[in-house]
Amino acid sequence: MKGERTFREKGGFEMDISMKAGAEKKPFKFIDIPDIVTICLQQHIGKPNHPIVKEGDMVKTGQKIGDAKCRMVVPIHSSVTGYVEDLKEVYNPVLNRKEKAVIIRRDGNDEMKYLPEYDLDRRKEIVKMVKEAGIVGLGGAAFPTHVKLSSQGIKKLVINAKESDPNLVCDVRLMIDKPAEIVKGIKLMARSLDTDEIIFATRTEEGQIPELERIMKEHGIKVVRVRPSYSVGAEKLLIKEMFGIEVPSGKFPPDVGVVVNNVSTAYAVYRAAYKKEPLLSRGASFYSDLTGIENIWFRNGTSIRQVIEGLGLDIDRFDRIVIGSLMMGWSVGSSDAPLLKYSAGVTALTPEYSKPYEKQLPCIRCGYCDLVCPVDIYPSLIMKAEKADDVKALKRYNVLDCIECSLCSYVCPSQIKLTKHLWQGKNKVNK
Ligand code: SF4
Ligand code: SF4
Numbered sequence: 279m280k281g282e283r284t285f286r287e288k289g290g291f292e293m294d295i296s297m298k299a300g301a302e303k304k305p306f307k308f309i310d311i312p313d314i315v316t317i318c319l320q321q322h323i324g325k326p327n328h329p330i331v332k333e334g335d336m337v338k339t340g341q342k343i344g345d346a347k348c349r350m351v352v353p354i355h356s357s358v359t360g361y362v363e364d365l366k367e368v369y370n371p372v373l374n375r376k377e378k379a380v381i382i383r384r385d386g387n388d389e390m391k392y393l394p395e396y397d398l399d400r401r402k403e404i405v406k407m408v409k410e411a412g413i414v415g416l417g418g419a420a421f422p423t424h425v426k427l428s429s430q431g432i433k434k435l436v437i438n439a440k441e442s443d444p445n446l447v448c449d450v451r452l453m454i455d456k457p458a459e460i461v462k463g464i465k466l467m468a469r470s471l472d473t474d475e476i477i478f479a480t481r482t483e484e485g486q487i488p489e490l491e492r493i494m495k496e497h498g499i500k501v502v503r504v505r506p507s508y509s510v511g512a513e514k515l516l517i518k519e520m521f522g523i524e525v526p527s528g529k530f531p532p533d534v535g536v537v538v539n540n541v542s543t544a545y546a547v548y549r550a551a552y553k554k555e556p557l558l559s560r561g562a563s564f565y566s567d568l569t570g571i572e573n574i575w576f577r578n579g580t581s582i583r584q585v586i587e588g589l590g591l592d593i594d595r596f597d598r599i600v601i602g603s604l605m606m607g608w609s610v611g612s613s614d615a616p617l618l619k620y621s622a623g624v625t626a627l628t629p630e631y632s633k634p635y636e637k638q639l640p641c642i643r644c645g646y647c648d649l650v651c652p653v654d655i656y657p658s659l660i661m662k663a664e665k666a667d668d669v670k671a672l673k674r675y676n677v678l679d680c681i682e683c684s685l686c687s688y689v690c691p692s693q694i695k696l697t698k699h700l701w702q703g704k705n706k707v708n709k
Contacts, residue, residue: 283295283299285444286507287509288650291685295508297565297570298444298571302450304447304571306448307573309576309589312577312580312581313383314383315356316368316379316581316614316616317357317381317579317616319344319380320344321370321618321619322350322352322414323350324351325348325351327344327346327354328345329380330342331362332365333363335362337356337359337382338389339389339391340390340392344380349425350422353409355412355578358577359384359389361383363382365379365381366378367379368615370618379616393407393410394410396551401471404466409422409424411550412557413550415543415620416542416543417441417540417542417622418622419620423539423543427539429471431532434536435536435537435539436476436477437476438513440511441511442507445563445565445623446562446603446623447563447573448561448563449540449541449561449622451561452542453480453490453541454487456545457487457490459545459552460548461494466547466551467547471537476500477500477501478499478502480504482503483503502520508685509681512683515652517534557578558578559577559578560621561573562621563603563624564623565604565623565624568591568628574589576617579616580617581615582615586626596626596627596632597629597632598626598632598633599613599624599625600623603623604625605685606683638692638693639692639694641658645658648686650685650686650688652681653679656675657686657696658696660675660696660703663675669707677703680704682697682701
């Protein structure tokens with residue numbers, strides 16, 4: 279990865295990732311704990327949480343503030359100590375709709391409510407701890423980690439350290455900073471799945487992070503260096519690349535005996551197990567065309583404004599703010615939008631770079647979008663079906679296989695936002 283400048287995609291298309299080269303050397307900048315945090319109640323894929331606090335309640339850092347009795351639920355915790363100022367609706371980019379959030383004002387302390395003791399020798403207890411700690415997939419998917427870790431019949435645990443997005447390097451930075459802790463988290467994940475076969479998938483070069491490599495070797499973790507390609511970071515594609523196994527449409531990695539977890543998620547498991555800390559903060563990469571990449575560490579519920587100003591930047595210089603990476607992120611209308619557990623990146627663009635799809639033209643049927651799609655679906659046909667509200671056709675074209683990588687939009691000479699149609703198409707099928 280040292281000096282890496284491009285990724286080669288399906289169809290021979292090359293993607294510029296020069297902004298990433300060497301950025302993993304930048305240490306995390308800790309964003310000050312804000313005076314006020316906005317914590318969305320649902321920060322996972324699954325069923326909603328219900329608030330378990332009310333206006334005026336005092337809460338400690340790490341105290342649970344939302345939960346529900348359901349397997350597909352991940353509880354949510356306060357990331358600061360203070361009192362509940364309000365419960366109100368805010369825009370939640372995971373759900374792409376307004377949703378209830380708890381607004382907490384700090385009282386100046388940072389008093390911690392720790393997780394209880396768990397018997398880490400018992401598989402079920404590890405899963406229970408991971409759920410109680412509010413851990414979700416930190417690579418950006420926000421899938422409940424305890425659900426993955428309770429899969430049965432798993433042969434292989436893959437740790438995804440591929441970090442393919444062109445402006446994210448926070449996972450690699452964490453690998454440099456916390457190698458022993460990451461490995462402890464990985465070992466617990468493997469124990470919960472009852473497998474000894476652990477594969478660490480990375481695009482770092484041999485010798486680049488010697489301490490991590492040494493500890494991995496000591497623990498029998500196999501390191502696989504994956505070809506530099508953006509789309510290969512998606513879990514189904516990673517499995518195909520490494521093992522030649524195709525996860526069928528409509529199925530998931532555990533159906534072929536594999537569980538894939540992100541490397542930052544492994545670190546969150548370590549903190550829950552050995553520090554008794556729920557998921558309250560995380561590392562991410564900030565990118566702007568003014569600064570390049572910076573690595574940041576923030577508390578859940580910190581706003582984008584607080585991050586940008588915390589980095590000493592003038593918020594008014596930016597015209598477009600994206601939660602997430604350049605390729606997979608979501609534009610948000612307001613810099614007061616809060617960051618969530620799964621926010622691996624923040625992207626801020628000045629007016630010069632902020633409107634890539636401004637001059638949208640009609641489709642010329644060039645087929646580039648179909649050629650580059652890594653999951654072999656037909657974005658141009660899906661766009662047509664989505665516009666026509668043809669749910670039958672959307673299903674026939676396997677819209678649910680879309681991994682929302684945005685490569686189709688990226689290559690389109692007519693600057694059509696195809697990913698938006700794919701995303702809307704998925705929603706129409708899932709209704
Ligand atoms: S966003 Fe979906 S349709 Fe477009 S290239 Fe990626 S996987 Fe294919
Ligand atoms: S790349 Fe754009 S112009 Fe070409 S077929 Fe796809 S949607 Fe149409």
